[in-house]
Amino acid sequence: MPLVQNIGAYENISLNGDWHYIVDVQEEGYYDYRMNPTPWGFFRNAKPQLPEDLIEYDFDLSPTMHIPGDWNTQDERLFFYEGTVWFKRSFNFSPLTSYLSLLYFGAVNYDCHVWVNGQEAGHHVGGFTPFNLDVTDLLIEGENVVIVKVDNKRHAEAIPTLIFDWWNYGGIIRDVSLVKVPAVYLENYSLQIKNEKINDKEEKGIFFSAKLNKAEAGHAVTLSVPELKIEKTFTTDAQGEVKSEKIKVKSGKVAFWSPDNPKLYRVALQCGETTLHDSIGFRTIETRGKQILLNGQPIFLKGISIHEEKPFGGGRANSTDDARILLGWAKELGCNFVRLAHYPHSEYMVREAEKMGIMVWSEIPCYWTIDWTNPATFENAKVQLTDMICRDHNRANIIIWSIANETPHSPERDNFLSRLAQHARTLDDSRLISMAMEVTGASNYVNRLSDNMNEYVDVVSFNQYIGWYRDVNDAAKMHWEIPYDKPVIISEFGGGARYGLHGAKNQRWTEEFQENLYRENIAMLDKIDGLSGTSPWILKDFRSPRRVLPGIQDYYNRKGLVSDNGEKKKAFFVLKEWYEGK
Numbered sequence: 001m002p003l004v005q006n007i008g009a010y011e012n013i014s015l016n017g018d019w020h021y022i023v024d025v026q027e028e029g030y031y032d033y034r035m036n037p038t039p040w041g042f043f044r045n046a047k048p049q050l051p052e053d054l055i056e057y058d059f060d061l062s063p064t065m066h067i068p069g070d071w072n073t074q075d076e077r078l079f080f081y082e083g084t085v086w087f088k089r090s091f092n093f094s095p096l097t098s099y100l101s102l103l104y105f106g107a108v109n110y111d112c113h114v115w116v117n118g119q120e121a122g123h124h125v126g127g128f129t130p131f132n133l134d135v136t137d138l139l140i141e142g143e144n145v146v147i148v149k150v151d152n153k154r155h156a157e158a159i160p161t162l163i164f165d166w167w168n169y170g171g172i173i174r175d176v177s178l179v180k181v182p183a184v185y186l187e188n189y190s191l192q193i194k195n196e197k198i199n200d201k202e203e204k205g206i207f208f209s210a211k212l213n214k215a216e217a218g219h220a221v222t223l224s225v226p227e228l229k230i231e232k233t234f235t236t237d238a239q240g241e242v243k244s245e246k247i248k249v250k251s252g253k254v255a256f257w258s259p260d261n262p263k264l265y266r267v268a269l270q271c272g273e274t275t276l277h278d279s280i281g282f283r284t285i286e287t288r289g290k291q292i293l294l295n296g297q298p299i300f301l302k303g304i305s306i307h308e309e310k311p312f313g314g315g316r317a318n319s320t321d322d323a324r325i326l327l328g329w330a331k332e333l334g335c336n337f338v339r340l341a342h343y344p345h346s347e348y349m350v351r352e353a354e355k356m357g358i359m360v361w362s363e364i365p366c367y368w369t370i371d372w373t374n375p376a377t378f379e380n381a382k383v384q385l386t387d388m389i390c391r392d393h394n395r396a397n398i399i400i401w402s403i404a405n406e407t408p409h410s411p412e413r414d415n416f417l418s419r420l421a422q423h424a425r426t427l428d429d430s431r432l433i434s435m436a437m438e439v440t441g442a443s444n445y446v447n448r449l450s451d452n453m454n455e456y457v458d459v460v461s462f463n464q465y466i467g468w469y470r471d472v473n474d475a476a477k478m479h480w481e482i483p484y485d486k487p488v489i490i491s492e493f494g495g496g497a498r499y500g501l502h503g504a505k506n507q508r509w510t511e512e513f514q515e516n517l518y519r520e521n522i523a524m525l526d527k528i529d530g531l532s533g534t535s536p537w538i539l540k541d542f543r544s545p546r547r548v549l550p551g552i553q554d555y556y557n558r559k560g561l562v563s564d565n566g567e568k569k570k571a572f573f574v575l576k577e578w579y580e581g582k
């Protein structure tokens, strides 16, 4: 079923907490010994009825772990585990008359089957996007049992694919809740500044549109924004939609959202008996030649890349507190922008950034060696992109949808990515589209960006690692050629250092090496024509199975400006100084 936007605004029961779990290495809870799906699987939550009954599992005798949370950091046996784990939780409930019950998961990594009271409720693929299942007819009076089978094995045809430079944290990594919605409810709505065609004329303004879960005409939807004295009732058409309509606001009345003034308006949306609340900001984002314009003014994106890991130690982050700490460090650096790499982060992260005045680049995990010719892989990427946009398209701080990172050039890849870019544009043409590209060739210190995807993106972004994957002394000699009349973002640069390791500036892994690398890169960046922003790699050391050097990496990518325990390295202050002067 389609994702319900702003689902957190509906009345709900949280199912976060302790869930029993069973590690099922060979998936014997799902397949029989001939590898056929078995009707006697763990989802039945069976218990012996007679003394002679043979049942070789018991959720209630199995350990528990906290949900939301990854399994890798909650059970040391599962640190490197990639496979299937079953989860079970029960709760008391009285079925509701005239309301629907949706079971909502903020994200489950990666492949997930859900059963309610022994009956299959749904299946979802993709580790970082939310989904909701209609379980109204599966719920019973009294004790109800939810069982979830989660499998985080990597696959060549998946998004992401077999290799990626971050930890493949498995489990129910974001919130779970049971949501009460009326039989007819607002599935999606948009209240944003847009350019829309009205009677063949482009008009700019605040536009409102909405869609119900049912294609029914005649339902009233009332939008109110008290502070702007907006109160307007619309009626749905036969598709159950309120088609995009311009909202009249006295000019000069609206305070635009910006990093200096992250103004959000309280918004209420009434449909039938139910009123939803949201906080929405208004701003414009566009490009002019090589400039990025926020609210019509050129802006330099002072950014940092962030992985969704807890601020202290590893493990998936999933709370307002985690978001505040990570984004607080970004603010301390002087950032007005973050690249949330390499997958959609939790709604906490996006909403906190919005309140703090931080612009966001949001990305899907279309990373490195994707199976470009596989239609199912394309469909998977497209669904992840759709759900990312669906969840967050009312967030003023999101300015860029990114469709990929460092993908190898080929006609098949161009075909795949150009279709994704077009899809993003049809879903939301009020934001900029980008992707992290690579710079090819560097003979005679000439770095030339050449990527067929240039015509599909609004902002040309690329990653470069001078000083890390090539000599730092090249930085000063480097000449950059970006032959497109579009803004340029350096979406990554950086190098590793172990916090507390000191030495000469040419000694790898020392804080001084990283500090020098930042100084040299910054001097180089200042000379790039049309540079509109940067998001160095990366705010904090993060876990990666590819980073195995003992004593230095110990399964952490050490390119953080902050260590895995929250200590600031010397390079942090170099970037801070640069941003403060920008």
Ligand code: GCB
Residues within 6 Å of the ligand: 165, 342, 405, 406, 463, 492, 537, 557, 559
């Ligand atoms: C990259 C990738 C990023 C890696 C980083 C690195 O280019 O986009 O995911 O973690 O380099 O540390 O090498």
